[in-house]
Amino acid sequence: YEEGVTGTALDKATKALRELAEECSHDKTTLYACLPDLMRGEQRNCFEFGMRLGEVLEEPKAFIDATRPLLSLAGANPAVYAAFLRGLANRTRPLVDETLDKLSVDAALIPILPYITAMIPIEVRDLQRLITLITAGKLEVERTGVLSYGSVLKHLTPEDIRPLLRALVDASDGSAWTALQIGAMYVHGSPERRDALVDVFMVIIEAAKFPSDKSGRSMDVHQYGSIANWLMKDSKCGPSAARHLARIIVEFCRRKRFPYDFSHMTHSIVTVMLQTHLDEVWPIFAKAVERHDALFRLHVGNVL
Secondary structure (H helix, E strand, C coil): CCCCCCCECHHHHHHHHHHHHHHCCCCCHHHHCCCCHCCCCCCCHHHHHHHHHHHHCCCCCCCCHHHHHHCCCCCCHHHHHHHHHHHHHCCCCCHHHHHHHCCCCCCCHCCCHHHHHHHHHCCCCHHHHHEEEEEEECCHHHHHHHHHHHCCCCCCCCCHHHHHHHHHHHHHCCCHHHHHHHHHHHHHHHHHHHHHCCHHHHHHHHCCCCCCCCCCCHHHHHHHHHHHHHHCCCCCCHHHHHHHHHHHHHHHHHCCCCCCCHHHHHHHHHHHHHHHCCCHHHHHHHHHHHCCCCCHHHHHHHHH
């Protein structure tokens, strides 16, 4: 680091990368000769380089056209390309939109579209582009999980986000977990956003089969428990959420081996459930205990 003109710390690597991008913008012959290496394999510290290149390179469309074929080759890395589009968005957003539209109709490049979308300043039209692909079954929903990173959706309203979450829930078995991942990070730290999407989160919790091969990450389990507990405390959907979750717990207890890997989340949910909706859920447990064997009762006893 070095001291900048305002007295703030300036990252020397960032400065050097941006200066290199400016130098490359004036030496297009060398830049284009290096494209195959820039668009594949591991790329370190490439973001500042690509973004600055997008800000200063003349004839950016020529650069986009030259790099697009390289993105479908084995070992391709779209990081510099995505960073370039982010820098370009500050100059000419229509060209970025045109580029993303072309990616959305190229079957070989559709898988990287969510990543590139997450790298640019996201607008509602960008979400709609992804929704169209998800609805048509052309985009693997798990790839949209990148939208949960880096607060890339924070500037959008709950009504902007709602169609994306619903499209994910409706897409396929297990896709509700991706919706939960994106939605939970979007509302994190914002009760206002969370309350505006309470109906969508109820649908997500009901659709997210738990546990499943889609719920293996500890973060997913934590988010599921947090959203479930919040829903049970909601004045409108609380009772129905509690009943749904009680039935899930009963299903857990029916198994020969209870999923004790999730016991922390299970106990947290049951605690809130009994504190907020005892009259709603106790008959569900009581009826289940009456009809099942000793092992089932043992699991229920451990949960309660």
